[in-house]
Amino acid sequence: MRARAWLAGAAARLAAAGVEPEEGRLEGLILLEDLAGVGRARLPLDPPLPPEARAALDAALRRREGREPLSHILGAWEFWGLRFEVSRETLTPRADTELLVEEALRWLRARPALAAPWVVDVCAGTGCVGLSLLSELGAGARASLIELSPGALAVAGRNAARLRAEGAVRGRVDVWAGDLLAPLRAAAPPGAPPPDLVVSNPPYIRPADLAGLAPEVRDHEPRLALDGDLGAPPGDGLAVVRRLVAEARALLAPGGGLLLEVGWDQTEAVGELLGAEGFEGVWRRRDYGGNWRVVGGVMGEK
Ligand SMILES: C[S@@+](CC[C@H](N)C(=O)[O-])C[C@H]1O[C@@H](n2cnc3c(N)ncnc32)[C@H](O)[C@@H]1O
Incomplete structure (x- = not known):
């Protein structure tokens, strides 16, 4: 069989399995490139x-027809132009999250005094946010990188080591196992700068919304990466965020920044939360589809 016939068949089978037709064709192209070395240039x-x-290719297609995410089949996914290992224990990096990286870079670059900044990526997953930031910094x-899931933390550690070895990331990276900012608090020597x-x-994600997610997410991505109220009574999905904002308030010095990605209908509530916890100049940013997705603030005088 030739490449184009395989691609046409794959796109049809994925569409029949419920994958958006355009998405299915694109995924067929990615599989052809990754597994058969037939990129766009050779396809004609x-x-x-x-x-x-x-x-x-056929084995991968059968898994994808079962709505397993393409990232799990390939074991890797691209984010910020970098390749990240992914596994069943990590969230697959989303293009949406590049907005958080963009906004963090904007915040850091507006502060030239921070020539050698220390950034904490908490809830790091693959490490895509912290490592992408580092790829842009000196x-x-x-x-x-802090992560509660041991499996995800191991993936983040491997991504950090590989990207450093490839020279994509030059700065220092450390990985911490634990709950939100607790590992840093426990390890900081008295008087150390935050x-x-x-x-x-x-x-x-609100627990009530989990069942309505696409099968690739609902059935294959870790609940720990999705459920915003895990371990708390089900509610608005912001239980982890509330704890994180309170912990960031305790950790950061005045002038320190906190920047969060949340759901399109949550930035207002989180902005109010930041204000109530002593963060100043609270601002929000929309994604390129016009949805509010990132919210941040700067720690005020304590
Ligand atoms: C939405 S995913 C984000 C992963 C990655 N930062 C990204 O943008 O692709 C949230 C991550 O937080 C981790 N996590 C959940 N609760 C946590 C906690 N209490 N402390 C640290 N990490 C946590 C999950 O295991 C998951 O890897």
Whole structure:
């Protein structure tokens, strides 16, 4: 079989399995490139597929028809132009979250005194937010990645080590196991300076909304990465965020920043929460689809 015939068949099978047709064709292209080495440039030549490549493509297609995320099938996903290992224990990095990276960079660059900033990425997952930030900052920068899931933390550690070895990330990276900001509090020597910026894409989905998520997310991504009220009574999905804002208030010095990604209908509530916890200049940012997705504030005098 030749590449174009395989692609047409794959797109049809994915559409029949409920994947958006445009998405299915794009995913077929990604599979052809990753598993058979047939990228967009070679596709017009319509090369024949060797039997091993064909077998790998068909096996991947069967998993995708079962609505397993493409990222799990490939074991990796791109974010901020970097390749991140992913697993069943990590959230797959979302393009939406690049907005959080953009906003964090804007905040840091508006403060030239922070030539060698220390950024904490809490709820780090693959480490995509902290490591992408570090890829844009100088060698003096530091990123601390904190994660509760041991499996996700191991993936973050491997992503950090590989991106440093490839030279994509120059600054210092440390990874911490634990609940929100507790590991840093426990490890900080008395009088040590606090981080300059805490960034987070925490779990924030309302428990009542989990059942309505796409099967790729609902059935394959970790509940710990999604459910914003895990361990608390089900409510507005902001239980983790509330704890995080209170902990950031205790950790940050005046002038330190806190920047969060939350749901499109949650930034207003989180902005109020930040104000109530002593953060000043609270601001929000919309994504390119016009939805409010990022909210931040600067710690005021305590
Ligand atoms: C929405 S995912 C974000 C992952 C990654 N930052 C990203 O943007 O792709 C939230 C992550 O927070 C982790 N997590 C959940 N509760 C946590 C807690 N209390 N302390 C630290 N990490 C937590 C989950 O395991 C998950 O990896």
